[in-house]
Amino acid sequence: MPRLPSWFRRPLPPATGAAEVRRALSACRGHRLHTVCEGAKCPNRAECWHDRAAAFLILGDHCTRDCRFCAIPHATALLPPPDPAEPAALADAAAALGLRHVVVTSVTRDDLPDGGAAHFAATLRALHERLPSATTEVLIPDFRGDLGALQTVLDARPDILNHNLETTARLHPSVRPQASYTRSLAVLRAAAARGARTKSGLMLGLGETDDEILATLRDLRSAGVTHLTLGQYLAPTPSHHPVARYLPPADFDRWRDTAHALGFPTVVSSPLARSSYHASADSPA
Secondary structure, X not given: OOOOOHHHOOOOOOOHHHHHHHHHHHHHHHOOOEEHHHXXXXXXXXXXXXXOOOEEEEOOOOEOOOOOOOOOOEOOOOOOOOOOOHHHHHHHHHHHOOOOEEEEEEOOOOOOOOOOHHHHHHHHXXXXXXXXXXXXXXXXXXXXXXXXXHHHHHOOXXXXXXXXXXXXXXXXXXXXXXXXXXXXXXXXXXXXXXXXXXXXXXXXXXXXXXXXXXXXXXXXXXXXXXEEEEEEXXXXXXXXXXXXXXXXXXXXXXXXXXXXXXXXXXXXXXXXOOOOOOHHHHOOO
Protein backbone atom coordinates (compact mmCIF):
# COMPACT_ATOMS: atom_id res chain seq x y z
CA MET A 1 0.00 0.00 0.00
CA PRO A 2 1.39 3.47 -0.85
CA ARG A 3 2.61 5.58 2.07
CA LEU A 4 0.25 8.28 3.34
CA PRO A 5 1.30 11.57 1.71
CA SER A 6 2.24 14.71 3.61
CA TRP A 7 -0.95 16.58 2.69
CA PHE A 8 -2.98 14.36 5.06
CA ARG A 9 -1.03 15.55 8.09
CA ARG A 10 -2.65 18.37 10.03
CA PRO A 11 -2.83 19.50 13.66
CA LEU A 12 -5.65 18.12 15.80
CA PRO A 13 -8.19 20.63 17.12
CA PRO A 14 -8.94 20.87 20.86
CA ALA A 15 -10.89 17.94 22.31
CA THR A 16 -13.64 20.06 23.87
CA GLY A 17 -15.97 19.74 20.90
CA ALA A 18 -15.58 15.97 20.81
CA ALA A 19 -16.51 15.72 24.48
CA GLU A 20 -19.64 17.79 23.88
CA VAL A 21 -20.71 15.61 20.96
CA ARG A 22 -20.16 12.43 22.98
CA ARG A 23 -22.22 13.80 25.87
CA ALA A 24 -25.08 14.75 23.55
CA LEU A 25 -25.07 11.31 21.93
CA SER A 26 -25.09 9.40 25.21
CA ALA A 27 -27.31 11.58 27.40
CA CYS A 28 -30.52 12.00 25.41
CA ARG A 29 -33.19 9.96 27.15
CA GLY A 30 -30.54 7.39 28.09
CA HIS A 31 -30.38 6.28 24.45
CA ARG A 32 -26.98 5.42 22.98
CA LEU A 33 -26.87 7.09 19.60
CA HIS A 34 -24.31 6.22 16.94
CA THR A 35 -22.39 8.34 14.44
CA VAL A 36 -20.91 7.33 11.14
CA CYS A 37 -17.95 9.46 12.21
CA GLU A 38 -16.95 6.74 14.67
CA GLY A 39 -18.35 3.69 12.90
CA ALA A 40 -16.62 4.41 9.60
CA LYS A 41 -13.44 5.80 11.24
CA CYS A 42 -13.80 9.09 9.38
CA PRO A 43 -10.51 11.05 9.24
CA ASN A 44 -12.37 14.33 9.77
CA ARG A 45 -14.17 13.43 12.99
CA ALA A 46 -11.88 15.46 15.28
CA GLU A 47 -12.39 18.60 13.17
CA CYS A 48 -16.14 18.11 12.78
CA TRP A 49 -16.68 17.37 16.46
CA HIS A 50 -14.67 20.46 17.37
CA ASP A 51 -17.21 22.36 15.23
CA ARG A 52 -20.06 20.53 17.03
CA ALA A 53 -21.05 18.62 13.90
CA ALA A 54 -21.83 14.94 13.55
CA ALA A 55 -23.45 12.63 11.02
CA PHE A 56 -25.93 10.42 12.86
CA LEU A 57 -26.07 6.69 12.15
CA ILE A 58 -29.49 5.09 12.63
CA LEU A 59 -30.78 1.50 12.57
CA GLY A 60 -27.89 0.15 14.64
CA ASP A 61 -24.15 -0.08 14.18
CA HIS A 62 -23.88 -3.38 12.25
CA CYS A 63 -24.56 -3.71 8.54
CA THR A 64 -26.13 -6.58 6.58
CA ARG A 65 -23.69 -5.91 3.73
CA ASP A 66 -19.93 -6.33 3.77
CA CYS A 67 -18.46 -3.73 1.44
CA ARG A 68 -14.69 -3.99 1.14
CA PHE A 69 -14.07 -0.27 1.72
CA CYS A 70 -16.15 0.22 4.86
CA ALA A 71 -15.16 -0.07 8.54
CA ILE A 72 -18.71 -0.51 9.87
CA PRO A 73 -18.99 -4.09 11.21
CA HIS A 74 -20.82 -6.71 9.18
CA ALA A 75 -23.74 -8.38 10.96
CA THR A 76 -23.11 -12.04 11.71
CA ALA A 77 -26.30 -12.60 13.73
CA LEU A 78 -29.94 -11.55 13.65
CA LEU A 79 -30.20 -7.78 14.06
CA PRO A 80 -32.72 -6.14 16.40
CA PRO A 81 -35.70 -4.28 14.95
CA PRO A 82 -35.56 -0.49 14.64
CA ASP A 83 -35.77 1.29 18.00
CA PRO A 84 -38.92 3.46 18.04
CA ALA A 85 -37.27 5.79 20.58
CA GLU A 86 -34.31 6.54 18.33
CA PRO A 87 -35.86 9.32 16.15
CA ALA A 88 -36.85 11.47 19.15
CA ALA A 89 -33.51 10.83 20.88
CA LEU A 90 -31.62 11.83 17.75
CA ALA A 91 -33.67 15.02 17.42
CA ASP A 92 -32.91 15.83 21.06
CA ALA A 93 -29.19 15.33 20.44
CA ALA A 94 -29.29 17.55 17.35
CA ALA A 95 -31.05 20.25 19.38
CA ALA A 96 -28.54 19.93 22.22
CA LEU A 97 -25.71 20.47 19.74
CA GLY A 98 -27.47 23.47 18.19
CA LEU A 99 -27.26 21.99 14.69
CA ARG A 100 -28.60 24.00 11.79
CA HIS A 101 -28.06 21.21 9.26
CA VAL A 102 -28.58 17.61 10.35
CA VAL A 103 -27.12 14.67 8.43
CA VAL A 104 -28.63 11.23 8.99
CA THR A 105 -27.34 8.02 7.48
CA SER A 106 -27.73 4.35 8.33
CA VAL A 107 -26.27 0.93 8.07
CA THR A 108 -27.84 -1.12 5.28
CA ARG A 109 -30.68 -3.25 6.64
CA ASP A 110 -31.56 -5.74 3.93
CA ASP A 111 -33.26 -7.81 6.66
CA LEU A 112 -36.09 -5.25 6.93
CA PRO A 113 -38.95 -5.34 4.39
CA ASP A 114 -38.56 -1.64 3.59
CA GLY A 115 -34.81 -1.47 4.23
CA GLY A 116 -35.43 0.95 7.11
CA ALA A 117 -37.20 3.60 5.01
CA ALA A 118 -39.99 4.12 7.56
CA HIS A 119 -37.39 4.69 10.27
CA PHE A 120 -35.67 7.32 8.13
CA ALA A 121 -39.05 9.00 7.67
CA ALA A 122 -39.79 8.91 11.41
CA THR A 123 -36.39 10.46 12.10
CA LEU A 124 -37.02 13.26 9.63
CA ARG A 125 -40.43 13.98 11.15
CA ALA A 126 -38.89 14.14 14.62
CA LEU A 127 -36.23 16.56 13.38
CA HIS A 128 -38.79 18.79 11.65
CA GLU A 129 -40.81 18.95 14.87
CA ARG A 130 -37.87 19.49 17.24
CA LEU A 131 -35.78 21.74 14.97
CA PRO A 132 -38.17 23.37 12.49
CA SER A 133 -35.56 25.84 11.25
CA ALA A 134 -32.85 23.24 10.59
CA THR A 135 -32.24 21.70 7.19
CA THR A 136 -31.96 17.94 6.84
CA GLU A 137 -29.88 15.62 4.70
CA VAL A 138 -30.30 11.85 4.50
CA LEU A 139 -27.65 9.52 3.15
CA ILE A 140 -29.67 6.44 2.29
CA PRO A 141 -28.84 2.88 1.21
CA ASP A 142 -30.23 1.65 -2.10
CA PHE A 143 -33.26 -0.08 -0.47
CA ARG A 144 -32.56 -2.90 -2.98
CA GLY A 145 -34.05 -0.64 -5.65
CA ASP A 146 -37.46 -0.41 -3.95
CA LEU A 147 -38.86 2.89 -5.19
CA GLY A 148 -41.79 2.65 -2.78
CA ALA A 149 -39.30 2.72 0.09
CA LEU A 150 -37.57 5.69 -1.55
CA GLN A 151 -40.91 7.51 -1.74
CA THR A 152 -41.48 6.88 1.97
CA VAL A 153 -38.31 8.84 2.69
CA LEU A 154 -39.09 11.58 0.17
CA ASP A 155 -42.56 12.06 1.65
CA ALA A 156 -40.86 13.05 4.94
CA ARG A 157 -39.27 16.04 3.11
CA PRO A 158 -35.49 15.84 3.44
CA ASP A 159 -33.77 18.91 2.05
CA ILE A 160 -31.08 16.75 0.42
CA LEU A 161 -31.35 13.11 -0.62
CA ASN A 162 -27.88 11.56 -0.76
CA HIS A 163 -26.93 8.12 -2.03
CA ASN A 164 -23.28 7.42 -2.73
CA LEU A 165 -22.26 5.64 -5.90
CA GLU A 166 -18.83 5.24 -4.25
CA THR A 167 -16.86 3.97 -7.26
CA THR A 168 -16.92 3.21 -10.97
CA ALA A 169 -18.91 0.48 -12.70
CA ARG A 170 -15.89 -1.80 -13.25
CA LEU A 171 -14.84 -1.68 -9.59
CA HIS A 172 -18.30 -2.19 -8.11
CA PRO A 173 -18.14 -6.01 -7.97
CA SER A 174 -14.92 -5.94 -5.93
CA VAL A 175 -15.62 -2.84 -3.80
CA ARG A 176 -19.40 -3.12 -3.28
CA PRO A 177 -20.16 -6.77 -4.10
CA GLN A 178 -23.73 -6.70 -2.71
CA ALA A 179 -24.59 -3.41 -4.41
CA SER A 180 -25.16 -2.49 -8.04
CA TYR A 181 -23.89 0.46 -10.04
CA THR A 182 -27.02 0.57 -12.22
CA ARG A 183 -29.36 0.15 -9.24
CA SER A 184 -27.73 3.02 -7.35
CA LEU A 185 -28.01 5.24 -10.41
CA ALA A 186 -31.67 4.25 -10.78
CA VAL A 187 -32.39 5.28 -7.17
CA LEU A 188 -30.75 8.66 -7.72
CA ARG A 189 -32.54 9.16 -11.04
CA ALA A 190 -35.91 8.34 -9.47
CA ALA A 191 -35.31 10.71 -6.56
CA ALA A 192 -34.34 13.56 -8.90
CA ALA A 193 -37.34 12.87 -11.14
CA ARG A 194 -39.59 13.18 -8.09
CA GLY A 195 -38.23 16.64 -7.31
CA ALA A 196 -35.58 15.84 -4.70
CA ARG A 197 -32.31 17.72 -4.48
CA THR A 198 -29.91 14.81 -4.98
CA LYS A 199 -26.32 14.27 -3.92
CA SER A 200 -23.77 11.52 -4.46
CA GLY A 201 -20.10 10.87 -3.89
CA LEU A 202 -17.11 8.93 -5.17
CA MET A 203 -13.98 7.65 -3.46
CA LEU A 204 -10.91 8.03 -5.66
CA GLY A 205 -7.77 5.95 -5.46
CA LEU A 206 -9.39 2.51 -5.59
CA GLY A 207 -7.85 1.67 -8.95
CA GLU A 208 -10.12 3.59 -11.31
CA THR A 209 -8.84 5.31 -14.45
CA ASP A 210 -9.42 8.93 -15.39
CA ASP A 211 -11.69 7.83 -18.24
CA GLU A 212 -13.77 5.82 -15.76
CA ILE A 213 -14.06 8.78 -13.40
CA LEU A 214 -15.24 10.99 -16.23
CA ALA A 215 -17.79 8.40 -17.40
CA THR A 216 -19.11 8.05 -13.85
CA LEU A 217 -19.48 11.80 -13.42
CA ARG A 218 -21.43 11.93 -16.67
CA ASP A 219 -23.68 9.10 -15.47
CA LEU A 220 -24.37 10.92 -12.21
CA ARG A 221 -25.13 14.19 -13.92
CA SER A 222 -27.45 12.53 -16.44
CA ALA A 223 -29.28 10.96 -13.47
CA GLY A 224 -30.04 14.45 -12.19
CA VAL A 225 -27.53 14.63 -9.35
CA THR A 226 -26.72 18.24 -8.43
CA HIS A 227 -24.46 17.87 -5.34
CA LEU A 228 -21.20 15.94 -5.68
CA THR A 229 -18.41 14.96 -3.29
CA LEU A 230 -15.05 13.56 -4.38
CA GLY A 231 -12.57 12.33 -1.77
CA GLN A 232 -9.54 10.12 -1.39
CA TYR A 233 -10.16 6.50 -0.39
CA LEU A 234 -8.35 5.48 2.79
CA ALA A 235 -8.34 1.80 3.74
CA PRO A 236 -9.67 1.45 7.32
CA THR A 237 -7.52 -1.64 7.99
CA PRO A 238 -5.03 -3.78 6.02
CA SER A 239 -7.79 -6.33 5.40
CA HIS A 240 -9.93 -3.84 3.48
CA HIS A 241 -9.63 -2.98 -0.20
CA PRO A 242 -6.13 -1.58 -0.73
CA VAL A 243 -5.39 1.98 -1.78
CA ALA A 244 -4.16 1.91 -5.37
CA ARG A 245 -2.92 5.52 -5.37
CA TYR A 246 -3.11 8.80 -3.52
CA LEU A 247 -4.30 11.63 -5.73
CA PRO A 248 -2.58 14.98 -5.05
CA PRO A 249 -4.74 18.00 -4.18
CA ALA A 250 -4.20 19.41 -7.69
CA ASP A 251 -5.99 16.38 -9.15
CA PHE A 252 -8.99 17.01 -6.92
CA ASP A 253 -9.02 20.63 -8.06
CA ARG A 254 -9.00 19.42 -11.67
CA TRP A 255 -11.90 17.02 -11.06
CA ARG A 256 -13.84 19.79 -9.30
CA ASP A 257 -13.46 22.00 -12.36
CA THR A 258 -14.43 19.12 -14.64
CA ALA A 259 -17.55 18.41 -12.58
CA HIS A 260 -18.59 22.06 -12.70
CA ALA A 261 -18.08 22.00 -16.48
CA LEU A 262 -20.38 18.96 -16.68
CA GLY A 263 -23.10 20.97 -14.94
CA PHE A 264 -22.83 20.05 -11.25
CA PRO A 265 -23.67 23.27 -9.40
CA THR A 266 -22.24 22.12 -6.05
CA VAL A 267 -18.96 20.18 -5.84
CA VAL A 268 -16.76 19.41 -2.85
CA SER A 269 -13.52 17.83 -4.07
CA SER A 270 -10.42 17.35 -1.90
CA PRO A 271 -8.43 14.46 -0.44
CA LEU A 272 -10.30 14.61 2.87
CA ALA A 273 -13.76 15.32 1.46
CA ARG A 274 -16.46 12.93 2.67
CA SER A 275 -20.23 12.83 2.17
CA SER A 276 -21.07 14.90 5.24
CA TYR A 277 -17.85 16.93 5.53
CA HIS A 278 -18.87 20.61 5.72
CA ALA A 279 -22.30 19.51 4.54
CA SER A 280 -23.96 22.51 6.17
CA ALA A 281 -22.09 24.79 3.77
CA ASP A 282 -23.89 23.10 0.88
CA SER A 283 -27.33 22.93 2.45
CA PRO A 284 -30.22 24.95 1.02
CA ALA A 285 -30.50 28.52 2.27
